[in-house]
Amino acid sequence: MQHDAAYIQLEKMNKEKWAKKENEVDSILESLANKNGRNPNIVFILADDMGWADLTCYGGGKVRGTETPNLDQMAFEGMKFLSFYSEPSCTPTRTALMTGRHPVRTGLTEVLWPGSTQGLDPGEKTIASILSEVGYDTAFYGKWHLGDANEQQPQNHGFDEAYFTVYNAAPCVWGDKKIGAFEWPESKEFAEKYKIQGILEAKKGERAQEVEKLSSERLKTYEETLTNKTVDFISNHAEGDKPFFCYFAASKLDYWGVHPEWEGKSQAGTPFADEMMEHDHNVGRVLQTIRDKGIAENTLVVWMSDNGPMYAAGIESSGCHWLKGGKGQVTEGGMRTPAIAWWPGTIEARQDPMDIISVTDFFTTAARLGGASEKIPNDRVTDGVDQTSFLVLGEGHSHRDYMFYYSGSELGAVRKRQYKHTMGKGHGGIPGGTFSDVISNPKEEQIGEGVIPLRFMSLAVPFQDLVAEHRKMIAKFPHRVLVESDAGHTDQETLEA
Amino acid sequence: MQHDAAYIQLEKMNKEKWAKKENEVDSILESLANKNGRNPNIVFILADDMGWADLTCYGGGKVRGTETPNLDQMAFEGMKFLSFYSEPSCTPTRTALMTGRHPVRTGLTEVLWPGSTQGLDPGEKTIASILSEVGYDTAFYGKWHLGDANEQQPQNHGFDEAYFTVYNAAPCVWGDKKIGAFEWPESKEFAEKYKIQGILEAKKGERAQEVEKLSSERLKTYEETLTNKTVDFISNHAEGDKPFFCYFAASKLDYWGVHPEWEGKSQAGTPFADEMMEHDHNVGRVLQTIRDKGIAENTLVVWMSDNGPMYAAGIESSGCHWLKGGKGQVTEGGMRTPAIAWWPGTIEARQDPMDIISVTDFFTTAARLGGASEKIPNDRVTDGVDQTSFLVLGEGHSHRDYMFYYSGSELGAVRKRQYKHTMGKGHGGIPGGTFSDVISNPKEEQIGEGVIPLRFMSLAVPFQDLVAEHRKMIAKFPHRVLVESDAGHTDQETLEA
Numbered sequence: 001m002q003h004d005a006a007y008i009q010l011e012k013m014n015k016e017k018w019a020k021k022e023n024e025v026d027s028i029l030e031s032l033a034n035k036n037g038r039n040p041n042i043v044f045i046l047a048d049d050m051g052w053a054d055l056t057c058y059g060g061g062k063v064r065g066t067e068t069p070n071l072d073q074m075a076f077e078g079m080k081f082l083s084f085y086s087e088p089s090c091t092p093t094r095t096a097l098m099t100g101r102h103p104v105r106t107g108l109t110e111v112l113w114p115g116s117t118q119g120l121d122p123g124e125k126t127i128a129s130i131l132s133e134v135g136y137d138t139a140f141y142g143k144w145h146l147g148d149a150n151e152q153q154p155q156n157h158g159f160d161e162a163y164f165t166v167y168n169a170a171p172c173v174w175g176d177k178k179i180g181a182f183e184w185p186e187s188k189e190f191a192e193k194y195k196i197q198g199i200l201e202a203k204k205g206e207r208a209q210e211v212e213k214l215s216s217e218r219l220k221t222y223e224e225t226l227t228n229k230t231v232d233f234i235s236n237h238a239e240g241d242k243p244f245f246c247y248f249a250a251s252k253l254d255y256w257g258v259h260p261e262w263e264g265k266s267q268a269g270t271p272f273a274d275e276m277m278e279h280d281h282n283v284g285r286v287l288q289t290i291r292d293k294g295i296a297e298n299t300l301v302v303w304m305s306d307n308g309p310m311y312a313a314g315i316e317s318s319g320c321h322w323l324k325g326g327k328g329q330v331t332e333g334g335m336r337t338p339a340i341a342w343w344p345g346t347i348e349a350r351q352d353p354m355d356i357i358s359v360t361d362f363f364t365t366a367a368r369l370g371g372a373s374e375k376i377p378n379d380r381v382t383d384g385v386d387q388t389s390f391l392v393l394g395e396g397h398s399h400r401d402y403m404f405y406y407s408g409s410e411l412g413a414v415r416k417r418q419y420k421h422t423m424g425k426g427h428g429g430i431p432g433g434t435f436s437d438v439i440s441n442p443k444e445e446q447i448g449e450g451v452i453p454l455r456f457m458s459l460a461v462p463f464q465d466l467v468a469e470h471r472k473m474i475a476k477f478p479h480r481v482l483v484e485s486d487a488g489h490t491d492q493e494t495l496e497a
Numbered sequence: 498m499q500h501d502a503a504y505i506q507l508e509k510m511n512k513e514k515w516a517k518k519e520n521e522v523d524s525i526l527e528s529l530a531n532k533n534g535r536n537p538n539i540v541f542i543l544a545d546d547m548g549w550a551d552l553t554c555y556g557g558g559k560v561r562g563t564e565t566p567n568l569d570q571m572a573f574e575g576m577k578f579l580s581f582y583s584e585p586s587c588t589p590t591r592t593a594l595m596t597g598r599h600p601v602r603t604g605l606t607e608v609l610w611p612g613s614t615q616g617l618d619p620g621e622k623t624i625a626s627i628l629s630e631v632g633y634d635t636a637f638y639g640k641w642h643l644g645d646a647n648e649q650q651p652q653n654h655g656f657d658e659a660y661f662t663v664y665n666a667a668p669c670v671w672g673d674k675k676i677g678a679f680e681w682p683e684s685k686e687f688a689e690k691y692k693i694q695g696i697l698e699a700k701k702g703e704r705a706q707e708v709e710k711l712s713s714e715r716l717k718t719y720e721e722t723l724t725n726k727t728v729d730f731i732s733n734h735a736e737g738d739k740p741f742f743c744y745f746a747a748s749k750l751d752y753w754g755v756h757p758e759w760e761g762k763s764q765a766g767t768p769f770a771d772e773m774m775e776h777d778h779n780v781g782r783v784l785q786t787i788r789d790k791g792i793a794e795n796t797l798v799v800w801m802s803d804n805g806p807m808y809a810a811g812i813e814s815s816g817c818h819w820l821k822g823g824k825g826q827v828t829e830g831g832m833r834t835p836a837i838a839w840w841p842g843t844i845e846a847r848q849d850p851m852d853i854i855s856v857t858d859f860f861t862t863a864a865r866l867g868g869a870s871e872k873i874p875n876d877r878v879t880d881g882v883d884q885t886s887f888l889v890l891g892e893g894h895s896h897r898d899y900m901f902y903y904s905g906s907e908l909g910a911v912r913k914r915q916y917k918h919t920m921g922k923g924h925g926g927i928p929g930g931t932f933s934d935v936i937s938n939p940k941e942e943q944i945g946e947g948v949i950p951l952r953f954m955s956l957a958v959p960f961q962d963l964v965a966e967h968r969k970m971i972a973k974f975p976h977r978v979l980v981e982s983d984a985g986h987t988d989q990e991t992l993e994a
Contacts, residue, residue, distance in 0.1 A: 053556055053819070056849070058556055059550055059555055059556015059557070060556070062579065062849065062851060063579050063851070063939055064936060064937060064938075064939050065915070065936035065937055082559065082560050267915070267936050267937075268936055268937035269934075269937055270937055273937065321819055322550070322818055322819035352553070352559065354559060354560070418562075418764070439561060439562035439764050439765055440561060440562055440764075440765035440766055440767055440770065441561075442560055442561050
C-alpha cells in the first residue's frame with residue numbers, strides 16, 4: 001500500500017522498534033485464529049453528531065441528565081480513545097471509514113444532499129470489498145450517505161447485504177405533510193422532484209429496492225430496526241468458519257426523532273438527550289448479542305462518532321464539552337470525537353490512551369486483522385495506518401503522531417505530536433494562522449487570531465515542510481470523481497487537489 | 498441539632514421513607530463496629546484550587562497532559578460525586594468543613610490575609626472537637642487558613658496534634674528576598690510588620706511553636722512533609738481501640754511550587770500540572786498506607802477540592818472544564834468541585850452519583866459515623882445534613898436536593914433539584930436574576946443576563962419562599978464574631994446577617 005509522506009517519515013524513524021513488536025502482534029493474532037478457527041469478526045458502529053463528552057465516561061452524559069451505561073461499560077471493558085479524530089462532517093467521515101482515505105483524495109469532501117451527483121466512485125475500494133474478497137460475510141445497516149446512485153450504494157461496494165438510507169435525516173421527511181416542524185403543502189411534489197428514496201434493501205451487486213417510505217413517524221423507530229438487523233446478522237453468523245464484518249451506521253443523534261419508548265426518558269428532557277440514551281441502549285443490545293453468542297473474544301467492536309456536536313441545533317442540543325467548536329470545524333471540538341474499541345481478551349480493559357488515531361486507520365487495521373492487507377490498492381494513497389499493535393499492545397503503541405484536519409477540500413489544520421497549526425494567512429515573512437499545544441491547552445485558547453506565540457515560531461518551517469510533503473502525495477495521485485446524474489449516465493473527470 | 502428551613506421541609510416530606518432506611522444503615526454500621534472493635538476512622542483530604550475536570554476521571558487530567566492515576570483509582574474503588582458543592586474560596590470552605598455551617602453563619606466569608614483579626618470563633622464547634630469528645634484521636638496537617646491567633650488555631654479546635662500554616666501560600670514567602678517572581682528588598686521587614694509565621698506545631702490546648710520558617714524553596718517540599726505526617730499518624734493509630742480522625746489540608750495547587758522530583762513530570766509542562774501530579778501521588782501514599790495497615794474496611798477517606806480552578810493564574814493554570822466560571826464565583830464552575838469518598842466494603846465501588854452534597858454535610862456525617870451526633874450544638878443552625886445513608890446505600894439516597902451559594906455574606910444563588918436561580922435585581926414586578934436547569938444546561942448558558950425564560954417564571958415565587966425561610970433561620974440564630982488582635986486581646990460583637 002502507498003502511505004502518505006508523514007507516515008513514511010515516521011515509519012523510517014521507528015523501523016526497528018516497530019518490526020520487533022509486530023512479530024509479537026502476529027503471534028497473538030495467529031494463536032487467536034487457531035483457537036477460534038477463523039479470523040476475528042469486525043463490527044463498526046458509527047454514531048451521528050455525538051461530541052466529545054456526550055458520554056458519561058467522557059465527563060458528560062449523566063452530568064447533563066443523559067445516562068449512557070452501555071457505552072460506559074464498553075469503555076470500561078475496552079479502550080476509550082482520548083485523541084480519536086473523525087472528519088468534520090457526515091459524508092467525509094463515512095468516506096474515510098470506508099476507504100481509509102481523507103475525503104480530499106476521493107472528492108467526497110462535503111455533506112451530500114439530494115440533487116448532488118457525487119458519491120463513492122466505483123473505483124474506490126472499501127473495507128467491505130477487501131474483507132469480502134478474503135471470505136468475510138459483510139452487511140451494512142443504516143445511514144449510508146455516500147451517494148444515491150446505484151454504483152455508489154453499499155451493495156456495489158462490498159456488502160453482501162444492505163438495508164439503508166442514502167441521505168441524512170432531513171430529506172427523508174420531505175414526503176410528509178410537514179417538513180420537520182413546518183407546514184409545507186408542496187412537500188410531496190418536492191420529494192418527487194428530488195426522487196427521494198425511502199428505506200432501500202439490496203443483495204450484493206443487485207439494484208436496490210425501496211422497501212418502505214420514510215416519514216417523521218417512521219424515523220423514530222428506524223434505529224431500532226437497524227439494531228434488530230444488526231443483532232440478527234451477528235446471531236446468524238456467530239457459528240461456522242467464515243468471519244463477518246458488519247457496519248451499523250446509526251441514525252442518532254441526527255434528529256430523526258425519539259423512539260416512543262425513550263421519549264422523556266432522560267432527565268435532561270431534550271430530544272437529543274432521549275436519543276442519546278436510546279442509542280446507548282441499542283449499542284448495549286449489539287454487545288450483549290456478541291456476549292450471548294459466545295463470540296466476544298473473537299470480535300472487535302469499534303464505536304465512534306462521525307463528527308463533533310451539532311451546535312447549530314441550539315444550546316440544549318448536544319455538546320456538553322470544553323473542546324473548541326463543533327461539527328463542521330477543524331477545531332478539536334469539531335473533529336476530536338468519542339470512540340471506543342472493545343475486544344475482550346485482546347484489548348486490555350480500562351484503557352484511555354492519548355495516542356492519536358484517525359477514522360481512516362480502522363480501514364487499514366481491519367484489513368490487517370482480516371488478513372487482507374495485500375488487497376489494499378497500491379495506485380493511490382491510503383491515509384489510514386495499521387493500528388493493530390496499538391489495539392493489541394495498548395497505550396503508547398499508536399503508529400501515528402500527526403493528523404491532517406480538512407475543511408472540505410481545504411487543509412484547515414495540521415497536528416504533529418502535541419502541536420497544532422491552524423492555517424491562516426501570514427504577512428511580511430511572519431507565518432500565518434495559530435499554533436496551539438493541544439495537550440497543555442486542549443481548549444485551543446489563543447491570545448488573538450493570527451497570533452503565534454514566540455515559542456512556536458521555530459515550529460513554523462517544520463510544519464510547512466510537513467504540509468508540503470503531504471501535498472506532493474496528493475498531486476502525485478490525483479483523485480477521480482465519478483459524476484452520475486439521476487438519469488444514470490456517468491461522466492468521469494480527473495481533478496488535481 | 499438545629500437544621501435549616503430547607504432541610505426541615507425536605508425531611509417532613511420524606512419522614513417515613515427515610516426512617517425505614519436509617520434502620521438499615523444503623524445495623525450495617527453496628528455490625529461493622531462489632532467486627533472492627535471501634536468506630537470507623539475518618540480522613541479528610543482537602544485539595545486546593547482544583548476544578549471540575551482537573552482529574553482524568555472527571556474528563557480532564559490526562560487529556561491536558563496531567564495524569565492522576567491515584568485519584569482515578571480512588572474514584573474507581575469508591576464514589577465520585579458529580580454534584581458536590583464546596584464554598585467559593587479557601588477560608589469559607591475550610592470553615593464549612595470544620596463547622597458544618599455556611600460561612601455566613603460564622604462570619605468567615607472571605608479569604609483571610611495577614612493583618613486580619615478574623616478567625617474561627619472559640620464558640621464554634623468543629624468536627625475535630627466533637628469526635629475528640631467521643632474518644633477519637635485527632636490530627637491536623639497543612640493549610641489551616643482559619644485565623645492566625647491562638648484561639649483560632651487547630652490545637653484549640655479539637656485537634657490533639659497539629660502541624661500547620663495559618664495563611665495561604667502568598668504571605669508565606671514574604672520573608673524571601675523575592676516575593677514570588679519579584680525582587681523585593683524590603684521583604685523581610687514586610688514579613689516582620691505582619692508577624693508572618695512559618696510552620697507551626699502544637700499539641701491540644703498548647704500555644705503553637707514556630708518550628709521552621711517558610712520560603713519559596715521550602716514550600717516545594719511542604720506537601721511532602723504533610724503527607725509524611727499524615728502517613729505516620731495513620732500508621733501509628735492503625736491498631737488499638739481508639740478510632741482516629743485526620744484532616745490533611747494539602748497545599749497543592751495553591752502555587753506553592755513543585756517538589757523537585759515532580760518538576761517537569763507532566764506532559765502539559767506547566768507548574769500547575771506538575772503539582773497536580775505530585776498531589777495525586779501524595780493521595781496515593783495515604784491510601785496505600787491505609788491498605789497496607791489493613792484498616793481500609795474501617796476507614797472513610799474523603800478527598801475534595803476547596804473551590805473551582807483559579808483562572809486568575811492564566812489559561813494554562815488549571816480548569817480544564819466546561820462548567821461556567823471558577824474560584825470566587827457562585828457559578829457551577831466556582832463551587833461544583835471534584836470530590837471522592839472511599840470506604841472499601843461499605844461504599845460500593847464505581848459510583849458516580851448526581852445527588853447533591855455539600856462540604857458542610859461531611860461535618861454532620863462524620864459526627865454520625867463517630868457516634869457523636871448528640872454533640873452537635875443545638876443553639877445554632879448546622880447546614881450540613883447527615884449523608885451516611887447516601888454513602889452506605891449509594892446513589893439516590895442523598896438527604897439534600899437544594900444548595901445555597903454564598904458569595905461572601907451575600908446569597909448569590911440557590912439550587913432546588915435541577916433548578917438554579919442566580920440572584921439579580923428585578924424590575925416592574927418581574928423577578929430578577931437568571932434561572933437555569935443545571936441538568937439539561939450545566940454550562941448555565943443564558944439567552945441574556947437578567948432574562949428569565951418564560952417556563953421558569955412560575956418557579957420565581959417558590960424560590961423566593963425558599964430564600965425567605967432560609968433567611969429567617971439566619972436572623973433567628975445570629976452569628977458571633979470573635980475579633981482578636983495580633984496582641985491577643987479579644988472583642989466580641991454580634992452581627993445580624
